[in-house]
Amino acid sequence: MSGRVWWRLAWRNLGRNRKRTLITGAALAFGYLAAVVIVGVSDGIVAEMIDNGTSLLQGQVQVHAPGYLPERSLYATLGGDSGMALSPVLERLRELPGVTGAAPRVLGGGLVSAGSQTSGAVLMGEDPALEPRVSRLMAAIATGRAPEEGTRQVLIGSEMARKLGVGPGSEVVLVAPAADGSLGNDLFTVSGVYRTGVRELDAAYALLPIGTLQSLLALAPGRVHEIALGLSDPWTAAAVADSARAVLAAAGVPADVRSWPRFRPEIADYARLARASNWILIAIVFAMAVFGVANTMLMATFERRREFAVVRALGTTRSGVARTVVYEGLILGAFALVAGALLTAPILVWWHRSPPDMSFLYGGFTMAGALVRPVLRVQYSLEAPLLAAAALLVTAVLAAAYPAWRATRVPPADALSDR
Numbered sequence: 001m002s003g004r005v006w007w008r009l010a011w012r013n014l015g016r017n018r019k020r021t022l023i024t025g026a027a028l029a030f031g032y033l034a035a036v037v038i039v040g041v042s043d044g045i046v047a048e049m050i051d052n053g054t055s056l057l058q059g060q061v062q063v064h065a066p067g068y069l070p071e072r073s074l075y076a077t078l079g080g081d082s083g084m085a086l087s088p089v090l091e092r093l094r095e096l097p098g099v100t101g102a103a104p105r106v107l108g109g110g111l112v113s114a115g116s117q118t119s120g121a122v123l124m125g126e127d128p129a130l131e132p133r134v135s136r137l138m139a140a141i142a143t144g145r146a147p148e149e150g151t152r153q154v155l156i157g158s159e160m161a162r163k164l165g166v167g168p169g170s171e172v173v174l175v176a177p178a179a180d181g182s183l184g185n186d187l188f189t190v191s192g193v194y195r196t197g198v199r200e201l202d203a204a205y206a207l208l209p210i211g212t213l214q215s216l217l218a219l220a221p222g223r224v225h226e227i228a229l230g231l232s233d234p235w236t237a238a239a240v241a242d243s244a245r246a247v248l249a250a251a252g253v254p255a256d257v258r259s260w261p262r263f264r265p266e267i268a269d270y271a272r273l274a275r276a277s278n279w280i281l282i283a284i285v286f287a288m289a290v291f292g293v294a295n296t297m298l299m300a301t302f303e304r305r306r307e308f309a310v311v312r313a314l315g316t317t318r319s320g321v322a323r324t325v326v327y328e329g330l331i332l333g334a335f336a337l338v339a340g341a342l343l344t345a346p347i348l349v350w351w352h353r354s355p356p357d358m359s360f361l362y363g364g365f366t367m368a369g370a371l372v373r374p375v376l377r378v379q380y381s382l383e384a385p386l387l388a389a390a391a392l393l394v395t396a397v398l399a400a401a402y403p404a405w406r407a408t409r410v411p412p413a414d415a416l417s418d419r
Contacts, residue, residue, distance in 0.1 A: 010327035030339030039384040044377035059228030083222025101133025105226040110176030115166040125213030134230035143343035144168030145193025153191035157202030178218035293399035301403040323405035333396025
């Protein structure tokens with residue numbers, strides 16, 4: 001018989017007990033839904049960690065002078081002691097595909113004091129016009145405003161403000177070792193207080209206008225320690241880092257360019273672990289489905305023992321009988337896949353656009369130094385649906401394999417005599 005006949009027989013056999021077929025197909029469709037949603041939630045947590053772990057302050061790509069890391073020497077600035085022409089380099093970096101912004105930074109360690117209270121701080125000089133295109137720290141200002149260029153203003157975190165007992169409008173003293181060997185110190189006004197939810201960040205960083213910090217640290221205007229790049233897609237960081245390295249080399253600026261997996265390896269490790277876990281989750285979901293579908297198909301095979309005996313007595317080969325049962329599984333899997341996809345797509349789109357707020361169950365928390373908000377976000381991509389689709393079809397075939405083998409083992413004489 002031709003292959004088309006086997007498909008028609010398989011189709012007709014599925015229609016014999018429509019209720020059982022619908023229940024079995026629904027189990028596979030809901031298995032597909034569960035697998036895609038579970039992977040989507042896992043990917044959403046990873047995306048949240050990457051976004052908050054890099055976009056909150058650090059950026060997705062960082063450029064430093066060779067030897068600046070890990071010691072973060074005050075003297076190791078891009079372009080050496082004479083500095084560099086920042087504007088043309090920043091313009092070239094911003095023109096790279098996928099780059100949303102490039103911001104120069106000056107970094108130093110120091111003390112922030114108010115009255116009898118003192119707190120250690122990482123002093124970061126930033127450009128108020130360029131920094132918002134790279135990081136979201138300015139958007140986290142809880143009270144007050146960002147410091148303005150050319151002023152002696154400082155933006156501090158909520159934990160530092162609480163420790164010092166200050167707020168917007170308060171005066172603090174900043175003390176830091178300068179590049180000329182002196183001790184830079186001056187009186188600053190707190191322009192605002194930011195709150196990110198990451199305790200370590202809120203307690204450590206004090207932000208100043210870049211020119212003001214360069215003056216405090218006795219650095220020339222062209223000397224910066226870091227250029228941070230913001231990207232539209234964090235997963236393109238490695239490619240953008242290579243392009244940025246070429247731009248800096250063409251400009252004659254020796255540089256150490258690193259993508260976020262290098263300076264935030266703990267987040268990259270968690271992302272790899274989550275991706276491996278997705279495979280395991282999909283395998284578990286469909287392994288459970290295999291036994292349920294196989295049991296149903298085995299019952300259907302047992303009910304058709306006489307039919308299999310008749311076709312075997314008429315000369316049908318064992319492979320023909322097995323092919324019919326396997327084709328039933330494939331057809332069932334295909335229809336379940338279509339139904340599952342139609343059910344899953346609108347749920348994922350709605351969930352992605354309107355993630356449920358889970359703050360009534362738990363508050364935000366930090367993982368690997370990144371804030372994870374109490375929002376159950378779903379991140380969808382083609383990988384998870386395609387992977388789940390392949391797993392569903394494999395499940396349908398595996399579930400049909402044993403019943404198909406049993407069908408070929410039916411002795412025609414015994415089955416026809418009801419023994």
